[in-house]
Amino acid sequence: MSPFKPPYAVPATGSIKKDGETAAMRHFKFADKLVDHPEGITTLWDMYVNGSKLGGDRPFLGARRIENGEAKEYVWESHPKVMKRIKNFGKGLVSLGLERQKVIGIYSVNRPEWTMTEQACYREAFIIVALYDTLGAEAIDYIVNQTDMEFIVSSADKLANITQLKTQLPxxxxxxxxxxxxxxxxxxxxxxxGLIIHTYKEVEKLGEGGAETKLPTPEDIATICYTSGTTGLPKGAILTQANCVASITGIAAAGTAGTFAPISHTDVYISYLPLAHVFERAAQGIHVYRGAAIGYYQGDTAKLLDDIEELKPTVFCSVPRLFNRIYDKVLSSVKAKGGLSSMMFNSAYGQKRSHLKTTVNHWLWDRLVFATIRQKLGGRLRFILSGSAPVSPDVMDFMRICFSAQVYEGYGQTENFCAGCLTVKEDNTSGVVGIPFPCSEIKLVDVPDMDYLSIDKPYPRGEICIRGNSIFREYHNAPDKTAETIDEDGWLHTGDIGVFDSANRVMIIDRLKNIFKLSQGEYIAPEKIEGVYQKHELVSQAFVYGDSMQASLVGIIFPDAYALSAWASKTPEFASLSKAELYTSPEVKKSILKILNAFGKQSDLKGFEQIRAIHLTSDEFTVDNDLLTPTFKLKREIAKKVYKKEIDELYATLSNGRAFN
Incomplete structure (x- = not known):
């Protein structure tokens, strides 16, 4: 149970409420003043220096040693050694002609050199612009040319792509x-x-003995972070060093105030979420500031759990997609075992769930039932943080129960360096994203077209708007887009629909951009529906689609292969079907649709929210095939194009009265 009493967010001191919106709400510990930076620490370089001092001679950055293609132990570099390398690399870039507030690209998966480059750029006031494959060649061209990029720091495997694109990247x-x-x-x-190639260590060598340069300022641009988006060309959010410092300070301040887990130099963090995006940049930022150790994954998410088992992190930040997979695998495994083992798990699970409001621990079940599950994430976790997309309340409860750890949820955007909301320590209420960061304030603004109003009962509803010290300066070379996003009073309009609940926690209930109407006028929020179906063991991923000219929804389902096979083997009429036949059989689709509709009804989906026809695909939605953004959000417009033929056929099936109902 949280040691704090609600409400957890309160009206900002001295704020004036306007018609059509709620009061500006702040973290209850910071109602009088939003935090901006710690005393004497105003830049990201200051934050790094602070962390390096706290870390002393302890290990800082670690990567696994690879021998004959096999990953072995983690090999570490200490804080002092990394500091020396960072300074030399920054000076080396200066000697090559890179000037203050000029752009430098980083094109690689997470690894120690990514973080060292990042810190060197903060020291020398260079502007980081991350590139990544899933942007596509057109978007990479656009970003490089829009920013006049002359330098790229890259892993060797990206060099061929850069070379191939060189004619478009003058x-x-x-x-x-x-x-x-x-x-x-x-x-x-x-x-x-026409490219001049250097190795990383050559640039470090070049910087040895170089002259000291002017320190960065809070107003310097730290990064232009291009949102991957789901449609069109990406937008580049300009974030200053002060913006980023405010967000990281907000995390630290919440830890100091006791409403969030504090980070210290004794923590170990695993870095695998893309550093091209602000969630991982902010998560790493707080660990850098506190002098913690950071271990990197091998670069392959399929091997992530092996990396975690070896590293044994104390902190794990991830996204719902991975948590959903763990949830599905564990529950499927329990179901498959059956008998006494299944009964014991269900009994233990139920008992812990009934006491979640007071504790995530149980003196007996944590050792007897959940210890082996806890080892899947290394066995040392102090807390888990989920971000980037909504996570199902059932999955949040599952993580708390099975891993006996505090599980927090965060909410934010590129445009405010993640500094939206954080859930409150030991408040295990599911379905909420928490309260404002100490550096931010939040209000809800009426959306009359969707019947979301700040005067709604029992709780106010509206578009979530955020203001504070972490809000981005502008979109690069896009004043019209900036004006659409930040209003004249400095409020960032997120496009998310939220509710302040009884404790003034924020709940996200809808999305302005991702909703659509069916022909009879009902509004549909597909992410919510997909989240329900994806909790069923048969479903690994779902894409729910609705045409505004149609009265029903259809779905593209990527089943869990193991669960599908196990289900079919226990169903007499399907037991003899091959894997390929399971995906194409009309009777299989009909049966699965019935199962999903029953499950949806149990999960309170309304009749018009249920899918009425399905296509089963054996192709996973991934970042590599461009169906997911690097933060694992479904690219709806891409998915619509990829599955246009199947969607058309599903609607034809419905119109011919042959729906699988």
Missing amino acids: TIKHVIIMDETIEETLRTNAAAA
């Missing part, structure tokens, strides 16, 4: 390769294309 001159060796063919081809 500004690129220098490419610094993070790896120690570069294939001669790659180097030769790059040079022929």
Whole structure:
């Protein structure tokens, strides 16, 4: 049970409420003044220096040693060694001609050199712009040319792509390769294309003995973070060092106030979420500031649990997609075992769930039932943080029960460096995203077209608007987009629909952009419906689609292969079907649709929210096939194009009266 009494958010001191909106609400510990930065620490470089001092001679950055293609133990570099490398690398870039407040690209998965480059850029006031494959060639062209990028720090595996795109990227001159060796063919081809190639250590060597330069200022731009988006070209959010410092300070302040888990130099963090996005940048930022150790995954999410088992982190930040997978696998495994084992798990689960409002621990069940599950995430977790997308309340409860750890949920956007909301320590209420960051204030604004009003009973509803010290400066070269997003009073309009509940916690209930109307006028929030179906063991991923000219929804379902096979083997008429036949059989689809509709009804989906026809696909929605953003959100417009033929066929089936009902 939380040691604090609600309400957890209160009206900002001195704020004036306007018609059509709620009062500006703040964290209950920071009603008088929003935090901006700690005393004497005003830049991201200051934050890093602080963390380096706290870390002392302890390990700082670690990566797994690879031997004959097999990952071995983590190899670490200490805080002092990393500090020296960062300073030399920054000076090396200066000697190559990179100037203050000029752009430098980073094109790689998470690894120690990513973080070292980041900190070097903060020290020298360079502007970081992250590039990543799923942007596509068109978007990479757009970003590089829009920012006049001359330098890219890249892993060796990206060099061929940069070389291939060079004719469309006339500004690129220098490419610094993070790896120690570069294939001669790659180097030769790059040079022929007009690129000057350096290794990371060559640039470090170049910076040895270099002169000290002017320190960064809070007003310097730290990064232009391009949102991957689901449609159109990406927008570049300009975030200053002060913006980023405010967000990280907000996390630290919540920890100090006792409403969030404090981070210290004894913590170990695993970095696997894309550093191209602000969730991981903010999560790493607080660990850097507190002098914690950061271990990196191998670069393959399929091997993530192996990396976690080896690293044994104390903090784990992830996204609902991974939590949903763990949830599905554990419950499927329990069901498959059956008998006494299943009965014991269900009994233990039920007992812990009934006491979640007071504790996530149980003296007996944590050792007897949940210890082996806890080991899947290393066995040392102090807390888990979920972000980037809504997570089902059932899954949140599952994580608390099975891992016996505090599970927090965060909410934020690129445009405010993640500083939206955080849930309150030991408040295990599911379905909420918490209360404002100490650096932010939040209000709800009426959306009359959708019947969301600040005067709604029992609780006010409306578009979530955020203001504070972490709000981005503007979109790069897009004043019209900036004006659409930040109003004249400095409020960031998020496009999310929220509710202040009885404790003044924020609940997200809808999305302005992702909703649509069916032909009879009902509004549909597909993410909510997908979240329900994806909790069923048969469903790994779901794409719910509705045409405004149609009266019903249809669905593209990527089943859990193991669960589908197990279900079919126990169903006499399907037991003899091959894997391929399971995906195409009309009778299988009909049966699964009935199961999902029954499950949806149990989960309180309204009749018009239920899918009426389904297509089963054996192709997972992934970042690599461009159906997911790097933060694992479904790209709806892409999915619509990819599955246009199947969607058309499903609607034809419905219109012919042959729906699988």
